[in-house]
Amino acid sequence: MSDLIIRPAVPDDVPAIVAMLADDPLGAQRESTDELAPYRRAFERLADDPNQRLVVAIRDGRAVGTLQLTLIPGLSRRGATRSLIEAVRVHADERGSGLGTRLIEWAVEESRRQDCQLVQLTSDATRIEAHRFYERLGFEASHLGFKLLL
Amino acid sequence: MSDLIIRPAVPDDVPAIVAMLADDPLGAQRESTDELAPYRRAFERLADDPNQRLVVAIRDGRAVGTLQLTLIPGLSRRGATRSLIEAVRVHADERGSGLGTRLIEWAVEESRRQDCQLVQLTSDATRIEAHRFYERLGFEASHLGFKLLL
Numbered sequence: 122m123s124d125l126i127i128r129p130a131v132p133d134d135v136p137a138i139v140a141m142l143a144d145d146p147l148g149a150q151r152e153s154t155d156e157l158a159p160y161r162r163a164f165e166r167l168a169d170d171p172n173q174r175l176v177v178a179i180r181d182g183r184a185v186g187t188l189q190l191t192l193i194p195g196l197s198r199r200g201a202t203r204s205l206i207e208a209v210r211v212h213a214d215e216r217g218s219g220l221g222t223r224l225i226e227w228a229v230e231e232s233r234r235q236d237c238q239l240v241q242l243t244s245d246a247t248r249i250e251a252h253r254f255y256e257r258l259g260f261e262a263s264h265l266g267f268k269l270l271l
Numbered sequence: 272m273s274d275l276i277i278r279p280a281v282p283d284d285v286p287a288i289v290a291m292l293a294d295d296p297l298g299a300q301r302e303s304t305d306e307l308a309p310y311r312r313a314f315e316r317l318a319d320d321p322n323q324r325l326v327v328a329i330r331d332g333r334a335v336g337t338l339q340l341t342l343i344p345g346l347s348r349r350g351a352t353r354s355l356i357e358a359v360r361v362h363a364d365e366r367g368s369g370l371g372t373r374l375i376e377w378a379v380e381e382s383r384r385q386d387c388q389l390v391q392l393t394s395d396a397t398r399i400e401a402h403r404f405y406e407r408l409g410f411e412a413s414h415l416g417f418k419l420l421l
Binding site: 135138139142148151152153156159160161162163164166167170172173175189191193194195196197198199200201202205207208229232233237238239240241242243244245246252255256258259260261262263264265266267268269270271 | 285288289292298301302303306309310311312313314316317320322323325339341343344345346347348349350351352355357358379382383387388389390391392393394395396402405406408409410411412413414415416417418419420421
């Protein structure tokens with residue numbers, strides 16, 4: 122396969138990112154690819170926030186992966202900054218290619234560059250394969266993740 | 272008991288917040304209450320970030336609880352903003368008083384005011400009482416929480 126680039130997302134990437142968010146057993150129920158305006162507004166909020174990193178993985182000019190990294194300062198752990206990984210997606214054509222690993226490794230390296238002392242994420246309890254994937258990358262499933270829909 | 276106020280933390284609250292972070296089975300191993308400089312630097316980073324809400328609960332002029340709420344814009348879920356609760360602590364003198372509930376209710380209300388569509392948090396797998404507490408407040412333990420220390 123040709124080279125892969127991981128770079129900050131730009132407004133023109135929004136349709137491809139949304140398509141990847143929707144092409145997923147859980148995402149299919151939550152996203153609406155025919156109405157992009159709310160996603161474009163959200164993109165602007167992300168772009169305005171210096172603690173956000175929304176990236177895309179590009180191969181042959183096409184977005185084939187995405188991930189959102191949030192830097193979170195805090196008092197806990199002697200004033201540690203932590204990072205949070207959300208919205209990891211790999212294009213169906215690229216699954217099994219190691220791209221997921223590349224994306225998470227990018228997030229971990231960026232977290233080190235930003236002096237984070239901890240990287241965290243939650244994964245839906247039904248995503249058993251994802252759990253093994255994160256454990257192989259050194260993450261520990263030490264917590265329960267609670268959600269409340271408003 | 273006298274009235275309780277939940278308000279944004281100010282620099283003078285840092286020692287009391289750190290004392291609460293440290294007075295905890297897990298926090299005791301992670302915090303150092305005799306060296307406040309890193310906490311004060313972290314407080315400045317929080318104060319500079321408009322998506323952060325670090326609050327203290329005050330009773331009789333004394334900080335008896337704390338919580339950090341982070342607003343996280345994102346593309347997922349049709350451009351939903353979510354919030355993340357971290358670093359919830361209730362002073363030992365106040366445990367069982369309902370103050371934890373008051374703090375979480377404040378965070379949920381603030382999340383609604385900020386048009387969040389989801390509130391999330393992780394809780395260490397060993398904090399069984401905390402899990403029941405969050406479930407009573409309507410949170411669902413739908414996820415596993417993964418951490419990687421850097």
